[in-house]
Amino acid sequence: MTGCNHIRKQIDEADRPEAISYEASDHMASCADCRSFASERASLRQLLASPARITVPSDFDAELSRRLRERTARREFSLWGSALYLRFGAAAAMLLVAVFAAQYTGFISGTDPAPVPGTDMAAAGDDLNRQSKGEDQEEKGNRKKEITAQNITPPPSPDPPLLAEVNQVRGRRPNPPRATASAAPPDVTAADIPVVIVMGRDGEIEVPIPTVNVGAQSLLYANAGRQPVRTVRASF
Amino acid sequence: MAAVTHQAQVIELGGNRSVEAANDHELLAAIRDGDEAAFQEIVRRYRNPITNFVYRMIDDYDRAVELTQETFIRVYTSASRYQANYSFSTYIYRIATNLAISELRKRKRRKVVSLFSPFTDDNGEPVELDPPDSNPLQDEALIENERRQAVTRAIMSLPEKYRVAIVLRDVEGHSYDRIAEVLELSEGTVKSRINRARNLLKEKLSAYI
Numbered sequence: 001m002t003g004c005n006h007i008r009k010q011i012d013e014a015d016r017p018e019a020i021s022y023e024a025s026d027h028m029a030s031c032a033d034c035r036s037f038a039s040e041r042a043s044l045r046q047l048l049a050s051p052a053r054i055t056v057p058s059d060f061d062a063e064l065s066r067r068l069r070e071r072t073a074r075r076e077f078s079l080w081g082s083a084l085y086l087r088f089g090a091a092a093a094m095l096l097v098a099v100f101a102a103q104y105t106g107f108i109s110g111t112d113p114a115p116v117p118g119t120d121m122a123a124a125g126d127d128l129n130r131q132s133k134g135e136d137q138e139e140k141g142n143r144k145k146e147i148t149a150q151n152i153t154p155p156p157s158p159d160p161p162l163l164a165e166v167n168q169v170r171g172r173r174p175n176p177p178r179a180t181a182s183a184a185p186p187d188v189t190a191a192d193i194p195v196v197i198v199m200g201r202d203g204e205i206e207v208p209i210p211t212v213n214v215g216a217q218s219l220l221y222a223n224a225g226r227q228p229v230r231t232v233r234a235s236f
Numbered sequence: 237m238a239a240v241t242h243q244a245q246v247i248e249l250g251g252n253r254s255v256e257a258a259n260d261h262e263l264l265a266a267i268r269d270g271d272e273a274a275f276q277e278i279v280r281r282y283r284n285p286i287t288n289f290v291y292r293m294i295d296d297y298d299r300a301v302e303l304t305q306e307t308f309i310r311v312y313t314s315a316s317r318y319q320a321n322y323s324f325s326t327y328i329y330r331i332a333t334n335l336a337i338s339e340l341r342k343r344k345r346r347k348v349v350s351l352f353s354p355f356t357d358d359n360g361e362p363v364e365l366d367p368p369d370s371n372p373l374q375d376e377a378l379i380e381n382e383r384r385q386a387v388t389r390a391i392m393s394l395p396e397k398y399r400v401a402i403v404l405r406d407v408e409g410h411s412y413d414r415i416a417e418v419l420e421l422s423e424g425t426v427k428s429r430i431n432r433a434r435n436l437l438k439e440k441l442s443a444y445i
Contacts, residue, residue, distance in 0.1 A: 012431050015411065043445040044438055048391075048406040051384045054291050056283045056301060064279065064305045071309055 003027065007034050017042035260324035267315040279308055282325075285408065286332045292403045293336040294343075295392050303339060307332045326417045329410075333400055333418055340396055383444055390440040398433035405430050 007027045014020050017038065020028075028035045057063075195206040255263065255277040266274035286307055291300035310331050311318075318327065391399060391407075404415045405426075412430075416423045438445065 009431075012434065013412070013427050040438065040445055041434065044434060044441065045406050047383070047387060047441060047444055048402070048437070049409065051292075051387055051407070053284065053288050054297065054300075056287050056304070060283060060301065060305070061276070061279065063301075064308055067305055068309055068312060071313065 004031060004034055007031070008037050011038045011041060017045055261320050264315055264318050264320070264324060267312065268318075275308075275312055278311065278324075282328055283308070286328065289329065289403060289408050290332055290336050292388075292391060292407050293333075293400065294339050295388055299339065303332065303335045306335055322417050323414075326414060329404070329418045330420075333404075337396060337400065386441060386444060390437050393440065394433055394436060398429050398436065401426055401429040402433035402437070406434075 004027075007024045010021055010024045011017075011034070014024075020038070024034075024038075028038060194209045196209060198205045198207055255266075255271075255273050258266070258274070258277070260278070260281075263274040263278050267278070283304060287300055287304040290303045290307075291297055294300060294303070307328060311328060318324075391403065394402065400419065401415060404410045404418060405412070410418070412423050412426055415421075415430075416426045419426065421429075
């Protein structure tokens with residue numbers, strides 16, 4: 001039976017049913033089972049190969065061409081689309097940077113980018129230190145009155161005549177009147193500068209927090225009349 | 237690309253050889269260089285065998301045509317990545333086989349039930365429903381048609397791994413080593429699967445053998 005299995009394997013693996021080895025054909029001459037097996041396999045292979053081979057429809061090439069064009073166009077569009085997306089992104093980022101830069105340098109708003117005296121950190125710190133040490137409120141009231149008076153009567157325009165002429169030639173309107181160095185801005189007072197109270201062994205120390213102006217709005221600002229205070233506990 | 241015409245066949249490749257005389261590797265090289273006539277020649281050579289193979293695999297003519305077109309689209313779009321480590325025939329049959337198997341798995345997920353095999357056996361394989369037909373046979377054409385349908389049903393009832401092997405071997409007539417390349421299996425595994433498939437088919441088609 002082992003011999004039959006070996007022969008049947010040879011019959012089964014033959015490229016063609018009739019192309020069997022001499023050993024197999026010799027065996028089949030004396031083995032009816034293997035002969036039957038070979039006949040059965042040949043019939044089966046013939047049956048499987050018999051179904052009529054199908055052919056493609058007449059519009060196969062035209063349809064293939066259409067699909068190929070579609071696919072190619074889609075790939076090109078996706079590549080172009082991604083490039084366009086990147087281009088728009090880069091342009092938007094550059095525009096944003098340009099706007100911020102223009103605002104920071106005062107090109108758009110026309111304001112002087114130099115620090116406003118009222119927001120000078122040293123002065124603010126002094127003011128706050130004095131305030132924290134309980135200096136009289138009367139002085140503070142007087143100073144506020146001064147500021148209010150300066151707001152009512154603004155100083156003359158700082159634009160010198162030459163610059164005004166240049167602006168006229170360039171088609172720019174002259175800069176609006178600005179506060180002088182001696183005057184505090186109308187909307188920023190020393191009381192608006194936020195401070196951090198640091199608890200130390202020697203008592204409380206108030207450290208003013210610098211404010212940074214980005215664009216038209218400061219990132220960290222204090223509302224008038226409400227001084228944000230953050231207490232930091234630390235041991236020295 | 238219009239239908240393949242005789243005009244396309246006489247267009248010459250880079251040398252003085254016509255497209256018709258070029259072998260598959262030369263045609264692929266020409267496709268890489270943007271030669272559309274070379275692609276048309278490849279389509280002309282393989283469209284019927286590939287369609288026939290896919291049809292035997294999935295038993296759906298329209299879908300088989302679509303998958304054959306998809307096969308050629310993949311050949312075209314990935315021509316630059318083709319490496320001539322084995323024959324182009326192996327390469328294109330491998331693409332078609334993958335697409336056909338993918339289609340069969342999609343259908344399995346969608347639980348498409350054939351009218352001929354609505355039931356499954358213990359292994360989850362479809363069991364063919366073949367009610368006896370008491371009507372007298374009309375003529376040879378009907379007999380042949382019935383036999384063809386029986387063969388198709390029997391092939392479709394085979395598990396996927398046996399089906400692809402037996403179709404490539406006994407329907408398409410590929411050699412064992414070619415099938416092993418297409419399926420990326422050892423030759424021994426291919427022979428074993430074909431033997432198993434034939435044993436299964438013998439039971440299903442005993443009335444016709």
